[in-house]
Amino acid sequence: MLAQRAQESIHNLPPLEEKRPVKPPRYISTFRSSVKCEAEKNKAQWKTMGPAKVAVPSPKEFLHKHSKEPKLPARKKEQDSKKLPALSVPRRTDHPVMGIQSKKNFINTNAVAAITGLPKKPQPIYVDRRQGDKYLLETSGLVPKYIKKKDYGVIPKYITQRNEDTKRAQKEYEASIVEHLKKNAMKRLSDEERRSLLQGLKKNWEEVYRDFQRLSVEIDTIPKKLYKENLELQMKQLEHDIEVIEKHKVIYIANE
Numbered sequence: 499m500l501a502q503r504a505q506e507s508i509h510n511l512p513p514l515e516e517k518r519p520v521k522p523p524r525y526i527s528t529f530r531s532s533v534k535c536e537a538e539k540n541k542a543q544w545k546t547m548g549p550a551k552v553a554v555p556s557p558k559e560f561l562h563k564h565s566k567e568p569k570l571p572a573r574k575k576e577q578d579s580k581k582l583p584a585l586s587v588p589r590r591t592d593h594p595v596m597g598i599q600s601k602k603n604f605i606n607t608n609a610v611a612a613i614t615g616l617p618k619k620p621q622p623i624y625v626d627r628r629q630g631d632k633y634l635l636e637t638s639g640l641v642p643k644y645i646k647k648k649d650y651g652v653i654p655k656y657i658t659q660r661n662e663d664t665k666r667a668q669k670e671y672e673a674s675i676v677e678h679l680k681k682n683a684m685k686r687l688s689d690e691e692r693r694s695l696l697q698g699l700k701k702n703w704e705e706v707y708r709d710f711q712r713l714s715v716e717i718d719t720i721p722k723k724l725y726k727e728n729l730e731l732q733m734k735q736l737e738h739d740i741e742v743i744e745k746h747k748v749i750y751i752a753n754e
Contacts, residue, residue, distance in 0.1 A: 672748075679750050687749045696743050703736040 527533075622635040635641060644650060679686070687695070710729045717723055743749065 685751055687751060692743065692749055696740065699736055699740050703733060703740065706732045706736065
């Protein structure tokens with residue numbers, strides 16, 4: 499046994515049999531033949547990357563030079579009835595007019611114009627700082643040019659038209675309200691009634707505010723808290739009513 503174990507080595511092991519996996523048979527659909535027939539039958543020539551049959555151009559119709567450049571329309575011949583426009587440049591055959599002399603004394607004329615003419619006024623300028631650059635004053639925005647315009651301060655026509663439309667709409671609205679109130683038996687308060695109503699509300703608010711100021715500093719009981727909340731609600735309601743009456747000059751009430 500010891501001798502047999504001593505002879506065993508990794509180099510003299512028996513070879514192992516290689517077992518290859520057995521592949522199953524490939525799946526073939528039973529409808530393969532029918533699907534191929536339908537695909538060939540329904541296949542159209544335009545469903546490919548291009549037409550199935552392309553017309554081959556003739557070898558005589560080859561691409562010529564400058565054939566793809568845009569062509570100008572043919573030039574029309576000038577009619578005899580139309581005359582050519584007068585040229586500002588003299589023709590080659592034209593000759594200058596000779597022998598014309600002027601008796602004007604340009605030296606005296608220029609001297610008189612320089613003596614009698616008004617001196618040229620310098621353009622107004624402004625300088626932004628002591629050693630700064632000079633700029634024209636007219637284009638700086640410091641000259642009041644717009645207030646000297648004829649239409650400065652005049653209300654534009656569209657604003658006048660808008661104000662008239664607003665007044666007309668207000669009158670129509672008031673007339674419709676009056677007619678509606680007449681149908682519903684409503685009465686409009688006069689200015690004296692409105693004034694007396696406003697004075698009464700202010701007087702009531704002063705009385706409630708006087709009661710509110712008379713409250714004790716420490717409110718530690720439930721009746722005192724409820725009384726304070728009631729006074730605050732009355733003051734808010736009176737303030738709301740006073741604001742509504744002061745805001746609206748025309749007030750209608752039910753005609754009882």
